[in-house]
Amino acid sequence: xNALDYARQHYDRFVEELFDFLRIPSVSTEAARxxxxxxxxxxxxxxxxxxxxxxxxxxxxxxxPIVYAEWLGAKGAPTVLVYGHYDVQPAEKADGWDTEPFTxxxxxxxxxxxxxxxxxxxxxxxxxAFEAFMQTAGTFPVNIKMLxxxxxxxxxLNLGPFIxxxxxxxxxxxxxxxxxxxxxxxxxxxxxxxxxxxLTDLEVVGPANDLHSGMYGGTVHNPIHALSELIxxxxxxxGQVAIEGFYDAVRTLDDTEREQLAKIPYTEAVWQRETxxxxxxxxxxxxxxxxxxxxxxxxxxxIKGGFLGDGTKAIIPHKALxxxxxxxxPDQDPDMIxxxxxxxxxxxxxxxxxxxxxxLHTASPVLINRDNEAMxxxxxxxxxxxxxxxxxxxxxxxxxxxxxxxxxxGLPTILLGFGLPDDNLxxxxxxFSIEQFQVGIQTMLTFYSLLPERVNQ
Amino acid sequence: xNALDYARQHYDRFVEELFDFLRIPSVSTEAARxxxxxxxxxxxxxxxxxxxxxxxxxxxxxxxPIVYAEWLGAKGAPTVLVYGHYDVQPAEKADGWDTEPFTxxxxxxxxxxxxxxxxxxxxxxxxxAFEAFMQTAGTFPVNIKMLxxxxxxxxxLNLGPFIxxxxxxxxxxxxxxxxxxxxxxxxxxxxxxxxxxxLTDLEVVGPANDLHSGMYGGTVHNPIHALSELIxxxxxxxGQVAIEGFYDAVRTLDDTEREQLAKIPYTEAVWQRETxxxxxxxxxxxxxxxxxxxxxxxxxxxIKGGFLGDGTKAIIPHKALxxxxxxxxPDQDPDMIxxxxxxxxxxxxxxxxxxxxxxLHTASPVLINRDNEAMxxxxxxxxxxxxxxxxxxxxxxxxxxxxxxxxxxGLPTILLGFGLPDDNLxxxxxxFSIEQFQVGIQTMLTFYSLLPERVNQ
Numbered sequence: 001x002n003a004l005d006y007a008r009q010h011y012d013r014f015v016e017e018l019f020d021f022l023r024i025p026s027v028s029t030e031a032a033r034x035x036x037x038x039x040x041x042x043x044x045x046x047x048x049x050x051x052x053x054x055x056x057x058x059x060x061x062x063x064x065p066i067v068y069a070e071w072l073g074a075k076g077a078p079t080v081l082v083y084g085h086y087d088v089q090p091a092e093k094a095d096g097w098d099t100e101p102f103t104x105x106x107x108x109x110x111x112x113x114x115x116x117x118x119x120x121x122x123x124x125x126x127x128x129a130f131e132a133f134m135q136t137a138g139t140f141p142v143n144i145k146m147l148x149x150x151x152x153x154x155x156x157l158n159l160g161p162f163i164x165x166x167x168x169x170x171x172x173x174x175x176x177x178x179x180x181x182x183x184x185x186x187x188x189x190x191x192x193x194x195x196x197x198x199l200t201d202l203e204v205v206g207p208a209n210d211l212h213s214g215m216y217g218g219t220v221h222n223p224i225h226a227l228s229e230l231i232x233x234x235x236x237x238x239g240q241v242a243i244e245g246f247y248d249a250v251r252t253l254d255d256t257e258r259e260q261l262a263k264i265p266y267t268e269a270v271w272q273r274e275t276x277x278x279x280x281x282x283x284x285x286x287x288x289x290x291x292x293x294x295x296x297x298x299x300x301x302x303i304k305g306g307f308l309g310d311g312t313k314a315i316i317p318h319k320a321l322x323x324x325x326x327x328x329x330p331d332q333d334p335d336m337i338x339x340x341x342x343x344x345x346x347x348x349x350x351x352x353x354x355x356x357x358x359x360l361h362t363a364s365p366v367l368i369n370r371d372n373e374a375m376x377x378x379x380x381x382x383x384x385x386x387x388x389x390x391x392x393x394x395x396x397x398x399x400x401x402x403x404x405x406x407x408x409x410g411l412p413t414i415l416l417g418f419g420l421p422d423d424n425l426x427x428x429x430x431x432f433s434i435e436q437f438q439v440g441i442q443t444m445l446t447f448y449s450l451l452p453e454r455v456n457q
Numbered sequence: 458x459n460a461l462d463y464a465r466q467h468y469d470r471f472v473e474e475l476f477d478f479l480r481i482p483s484v485s486t487e488a489a490r491x492x493x494x495x496x497x498x499x500x501x502x503x504x505x506x507x508x509x510x511x512x513x514x515x516x517x518x519x520x521x522p523i524v525y526a527e528w529l530g531a532k533g534a535p536t537v538l539v540y541g542h543y544d545v546q547p548a549e550k551a552d553g554w555d556t557e558p559f560t561x562x563x564x565x566x567x568x569x570x571x572x573x574x575x576x577x578x579x580x581x582x583x584x585x586a587f588e589a590f591m592q593t594a595g596t597f598p599v600n601i602k603m604l605x606x607x608x609x610x611x612x613x614l615n616l617g618p619f620i621x622x623x624x625x626x627x628x629x630x631x632x633x634x635x636x637x638x639x640x641x642x643x644x645x646x647x648x649x650x651x652x653x654x655x656l657t658d659l660e661v662v663g664p665a666n667d668l669h670s671g672m673y674g675g676t677v678h679n680p681i682h683a684l685s686e687l688i689x690x691x692x693x694x695x696g697q698v699a700i701e702g703f704y705d706a707v708r709t710l711d712d713t714e715r716e717q718l719a720k721i722p723y724t725e726a727v728w729q730r731e732t733x734x735x736x737x738x739x740x741x742x743x744x745x746x747x748x749x750x751x752x753x754x755x756x757x758x759x760i761k762g763g764f765l766g767d768g769t770k771a772i773i774p775h776k777a778l779x780x781x782x783x784x785x786x787p788d789q790d791p792d793m794i795x796x797x798x799x800x801x802x803x804x805x806x807x808x809x810x811x812x813x814x815x816x817l818h819t820a821s822p823v824l825i826n827r828d829n830e831a832m833x834x835x836x837x838x839x840x841x842x843x844x845x846x847x848x849x850x851x852x853x854x855x856x857x858x859x860x861x862x863x864x865x866x867g868l869p870t871i872l873l874g875f876g877l878p879d880d881n882l883x884x885x886x887x888x889f890s891i892e893q894f895q896v897g898i899q900t901m902l903t904f905y906s907l908l909p910e911r912v913n914q
Contacts, residue, residue: 028768029766029767029768029769029770030766030767030768031767032767089770089771090764090766090768090770095667096666096667096775154768154769195671197671197771199769199771206734206735207732207733207734208732208733208734209553209733209881209884209885209886210552210553210883210884210885211732211883211884212853212854212882212883212884213754213756213758213782213784213883214652214654214784214852214853214854214855215749215852215853215854215878216731216732216749216853217749217754217756217782217784217853218696218739218740218748218749218752218753218754218784218853219728219732219737219738219739219745219748219749220732220734220737220738220739221696221734221738222756222757224688224756224757224758224759224760224779225688225689225691225692225756225757227685228684228685228686228688228689228757228760229685229688229689229692231681231682231685231686231689232682232685232686232688232689234682235682235686239675239678271676274673275664275665275668275673275676275677276664276665276666277663277664277665277677277678277809277810278663278808278809278810278811279808279809280676280677280809281676281677281678281809282675282676282677283675288676291675291676292672292673292674292675292676295675296675297670297674297675299670299674299679299681299682299773300679300681300682300685300762300763301670301681301763301764301769301770301771301772301773301774302681302762302763302764302765302769302770302774303681303685303760303761303762303763303777304760304761304762304765305757305759305760305761306757306758306759306760306780307547307758307759308759308761308765309486309487309547310486310487310488310489311485311486311487311547311611312486312611312656312758312759312780312782312817313486313546313547313758313759313883314546314654314656314758314782314883315758315883315884316756316758317758317759318553320760322681323763323769325670325674325769325771327670327671327674327675350738351735351736352734352735352736352737352738353734353735354735360769395671395672396669396671396672396673396674396675397669397671397672398671421672424666425669425672426667426668426669426670426770426771426772427666427667427668427669427772428666428667429666
């Protein structure tokens, strides 16, 4: 029996095992979940041992643990560094889930659970591809190192220092990450650009305490108004970011890139189906796909002020708070962007309140070099499995580790993911199609098989 | 021993009893507190019986109970209807309290607890004045009816229907309410105008679900932006409400009123001490005291959107929600104001989102007639206790029952309160000065003693 036949025979069990992993609510953003994060790391380490990986270790960090595992029995073959993350975004049923987010369910051929596609289900593809080879051939075509972190959703703060401290351990020939989506079912996609990130708090403080809105309304500048007014200055009516200098460092797309992007059938109808929003918004001079991948954005991802429990508290609150997030593109510099926003906030804050911008984290935008043999193997593997070449995409999301792999380890990195655009990662009813899980395993079996012929150690 | 001496001997016990009342977290805005509300009503009814009131009854309503008690043994004397409310605003230590809000404490001569001044402590003044007379004279100078509701902080929805259904029970010659503040220590104040209220939800809905901000940022109009942009259109830079027609029905102050208001020493320094805000805001053509009492306002009292737990969720949220509250002055009509706001919202909502305004409750503004004998007695009682006449105020707050007393029962109503402007009702560390509690009892003893000579039954 070959590895693919083995996988086909065991798909049901693979899904059951994944369910165990998904049941652990490893939400890295919530302090109260620290034990669940630890439990997920331990579960993952145990599963690495179970499939035959060696030197499995749970490295403690100042934040959440990093799980490392390897198998280096393929003498003369190249070494692949696989990255994934076992932490997930927060989720509660009340957010709009049809079922409990940490009680995985199968509906319409999809695994429904927080983390199903981002990233527990996708990192599981690599573990199961490894198992399938080991259980049939008794060996794996390449040397493999697996690196799984628990802080991707909180900016990977401790991953950079870990990479610095473990350069030898992590030495490899190519890095592979499955944490992205295909273009649509049957159409694989390889992102070659990822947006960077800026995340800040924006706090507006008014009176020293919450005040009775009847007794002081009309004399005190309400911090909720002041914050809203400040946010309203940040975009023009056309959706352009109105922070002075915001677009100055943006790399212009060349004609070839625009042509390639124009070929991607990301129509308004597709966008409409995915978002359910009334109509598109944003920079009129750019197509939807360009706005997402090639243009920077500024979003307020949360806002709060006043009494947020049941009912109403008739107050002018002491303060109001927003979280501001930018997605950056080459060659924007995150710290420079923060300074531009800070300048804008200072210039637009009236003397009736105080506004403070606090940096929470940043990640630089990244462009991936497509001109290497490993990328050719990825393209070939896609052709074999899907019968067509992958689409190369500029994507809107950010995967902080890619920069580190490029700059610290000098590794060509391939983003070969098997999610679908409507997986609703970060939202309610996150899903991972069982069929995508299966073609993912099939694609990785093919990729790992082809790699030794084409990439020198 | 006369009633005042009795009160002086028992002030410490009075405060201890009040502490028991304050320990019950009767927060009417929170569904989870329903049992505590019931407990507070029962405690209050038991205490009414304890001080010698008769026909004590806890009336159930579709919402929270109404407590009624009376003593009608003063043949030939007038009847006073006392109103108070035993429900309180929400409070949690994390809001900035130095001590637990429902564990009353004494600091610097003040009772610190949620409800200390608004309104448990102030309604207690009347119960203790009644007790002091009954325990010394064995009788009370006037007939008295006490009406305590549990929904003042949630708009008194069931009080109007109760008054309609119990006109005979509530028949009286004058109504007295202690639910306001003096001007400052030693300077009594009687409000003669109260602002009305409009409270609405304002919801902005964008995409069908929360979306990944990296994958859709730049193409979807973020509901937090859209709501902020909408809120920003509601005031001009000068603090004027920018809703078309908002001020049309506002009654102009006459010269005498403006002169009287100008005499009130509510300086910017006083305002600054009370609010701690950087500098005043609001309509430049009106003084601070005019803005609070004589001008209408529009405030966003709360706002929320996106993930509000620990950490950050990188999303464009499905929706964002604000609560909008107006304080109205004569002769503004609450329903008309809601229509004006609705029109403004419709005119300023872009096609990229949907905005919905939902009425939550309204109360009409009210002007109190000062030309009656009971008001003269109140003035005289203030002169006897404080050595000076009370200041007549237009105040910013709203007490919904006043309109009902005027229109449904035809009662002259006197707002004789003993709080202080810095009591921080609705905010953290709400307080009621023990000295104010004592002068309150003294003033009411005086008022009730003088009333029979001057007001005919």
